[in-house]
Amino acid sequence: MITTHFNDEQLAILKTFDSNLNPKHISALFEKSELTSQELVQLLQASNALYRAGTPVLTDQQYDLYTSMLRELNHLHPFLNQVEPEVLAEAKTVELPQRMLSTEKAYTVADIEKWLKRILKAADEINVSEDEIELRVTPKLDGYAAYDDGTKLYTRGDGYRGQDITRAIERGLKIAENGRRGLGPGEIVIKKSYFDQVLSDIFENSRNIQAAIIAEKKMDENVQKAIDEGACVFYPFALLKNTTDHFKTIIDNFDTIVEAMWKAVDFDIDGVILEATHPEIKAHMGATRRNHRWQIAFKVNEDSAQVEVVNVIPQTSRTGRISPVAELIPTKLSGATISRVTVHHYNMVKTNGVGPGAIVQIVRSGLVIPKIEQVIKKAEPQIPSECPSCKSHLLWESDHLICPNKSDCPAQTENTLVHFFKTLGNNDGFGPKVIEKLSNYGVKHIHEIYAKKVHNFKGYGFGDKTSQNLFDQLKASREVEVEDWRFLSAFGVSRLGGGNCEKLLQHHEITQLFELSAEDMVKIDGFAQLSAEAIVEGLANIKTEFFKVYELGFNLAQTPKASEQNNKASEIAGAVIVFTGSMQQGARGDMEKQAKSLGAKVAKSVTGKTTYLVTGEKVGETKINAAKDKGVQVLTEQEYLDLIG
Incomplete structure (x- = not known):
């Protein structure tokens, strides 16, 4: 248990970060011995905002503790698949020239060896010889993540969108190692020796200085002096001191290499980074929404x-x-x-x-x-x-015991409601806070929410305008078209995510799925016996609730049947397509749906397996060139439309 009370500066930061945030509520969370997943996310988001602003309330280890607690409660929680944002609350966000992700963490050599097995497996899958596999080991700088494209400097943000902090360069921030501009990702850091000798009596920690360098407010004269004297720098990862060698050499001399990296730079570090260097392996392994699979951070203790x-x-x-x-x-x-x-x-x-x-x-x-x-x-x-x-x-x-009762289990009810509206994706009003309030008034089922009128919401303590908005959004969510596979996935049946829903609906109507046996299901490619049995039981548990909701008259777009897809001659059947930028002749989501109906696979990021990158307006040359370097064919929106006829 950690006890914390926010000072005036921290209270102001929290209010700027989220005007609806209740600091007293967040402060109380630090004193609770057991937290719900929603409370953990609130605590982590607030702690991250304060950390990025230079007034941390948790150490890295304490932050990792709370993250681990969330993973134990719900390892699939969306927060765990997001990059912890580098936030400047007062600045607008812009799209980054390249994705910037967090790094998977390891605390033992055994964890590193497990990661290495994944590297070797990937190499085997694409016929790369073990003789060609090298690892690069660098210090893991403990600074403020940023990206330099040569013209602008950006914060990492959420990994996709950051904030323009070019003003730091204009204030005199130099590139470490006398490097040139435009070397991509790196960290804004301050020399340990300089901080200890000059600034430790003025600032509580170096994080305060990193935040001051990029803030829009007037520069602190002590920080400006540190910049002018070259103590504060932007350190591109490409220029970091490193040891690069064959993976066996790295593992055999691991302790010695880690110790050397710890002493390699005069900056705060909180571990070492290991990454595969072979471009084909990196392209094949790709990334999750949070981490590159070919990279890992090793921390000691x-x-x-x-x-x-x-x-x-x-x-x-x-x-x-x-x-x-x-x-x-x-x-x-x-x-x-x-x-x-x-x-x-x-x-x-x-x-x-x-x-x-x-x-x-x-x-x-x-x-x-x-x-x-x-x-x-x-x-x-x-x-x-x-x-x-x-x-x-x-x-x-598999290895887990599961309660299949999605609709009437008190421990699952609230999450089931949140999951439904989040997965459906056409209703912004029913987020976790609204659902929590409804749950406190005994609302347990999806169909009960859709039965509520304006006066019901007023009775639950919502204001007049909010109550009307909630009622209107429920009506709209039934009228706005939504894919039938997404609708089914929203009920949260175990092992029945969007992909499996789509597979089932390529062969059966949505209302017929509840009559399928496990034997019927395993006849469809991609369903094993155990998964099929779990899905059949899960569907039986939601059947009553499903039809109560289904009969409310949702506007469902049917998934094309496999037989229909096979009968269509398509130029993009089997292709892997990524859409990016602003499309002019239709919404990107509609284009993705159409591509799927023509037998293509739609991905969110470009890898070596991508066939086409379809570009709308406002797509940076960096992204286009990176795709071409991977051998991906780049098409304009019109070229793509011509291709599919």
Whole structure:
């Protein structure tokens, strides 16, 4: 538990970041021992905003702890798939010339070896010899992420859109190592020796200075002096001191290389970065929305202890996953008293004998949330047969126990409603705060929300204008066209995301899916027996609610049947297409839908597997040239329309 109270400067930053934010509510979250996923996201967003503004309330390790807690509650939460934004609340955002992502983290050599296996697997898939695989190791600078295209300097923002901070260059900010402009991503940093000798009595930490360099307000004279004397610089990653060698050499000398990197620069660092250098491997592995798969950050610090398990408590997350929490005899570890630790999943409980009396070795890596490293002494595993929230029969899904009761499980109800409106994507009014308020008044089902009138919302404490807007948006969400696969996916059936919904609806009408058996489903390419069984049971659980909502008369666009697609001769069948920029002859979403109906696959980012990059207006040359370098054919909007006839 961390106790914090915001000072006047921090309160002002939070208000600027989000005028609806209640600082007292956020402050109280730091003092709670258990947090919901929504509360964790609020705490993380506020902490990130303060950190970027130069007034941090958490250390990196504490921030990672809360992130790990969110991952344990809901590993699929959208926040975990976003880049933590570099925010300047008062500035407008612009599209970055190139995506800037966060970096996957590792705290043990074993984690690095797992990552390396993925590199080797990717190399094998594209026939790259192991002799060609090199790794580049650099210091991981602890600064303010930015991107320099030679003309402008941008913050990282959310990885896609940042803010123009070219004023920092105009104030005299130099490129490290006497480098030239335009070298892409890097960090704004200040020399440790200079900070310690000159500024440590004036500023609490170097983050205050990094924020001051790029702020729109008048420059602090001490920071301006640091810029003028070359102590503050923009350090492009391309110029970082590094060790680049064959991957076996890097692993064999890992400790020595890490130690050398730690001393390589006179700047704060919080780890080292390892990345594959082979361009084909990088293109093949690509990236998630948050991280490049070919890159990883290694952080150092680890402490462990052997502890006796007292009890294993099941907890239902808002996604229906049952998380086993081991209660321990309280033990000191890395300066903290540890009395509970989340076991990874219930298959680990079952196969490793985690129950009362078991002796486990717990590890606290990087001073973040502790985890069970191994079971020293087994006991009778403690496994629940029913959901602790709603008493429903539990299902095994791979390594996890799942509560399939999406509609009536108290632990899942609120998340189910949030998921529905977020996935449907045509209704901005029913976000988490509105849903939370409705849930507090006993609203549990989607169809109940659609039955509400203006006076109902007023009765729940919403204002006159808000109540009318909520009612109008519900009406509009039934009238605006939405894909049938998206509508089905919005009900949150386990293993039935958008892709699988689309596959099913290519073969069956949406109302027929509830009559399918697992055997019917496995006949469709892409469905295994266990997945099919889980989907059939999940559909049975939502059937009543589905038809109550379906019969409200949504405007559903039907997914083209596979037989229809096969009968269409299409120039883009089987192609992988990325659309970018502002389209003039139709909405980009409509073009993506049409491309899918013609048998193409639509992606969001360009990789070596992309066939066409279709460009609208306002697309930077950097993006176009990067696509051409990967061998991707670049088409204008009109050239694409001519291609498909």
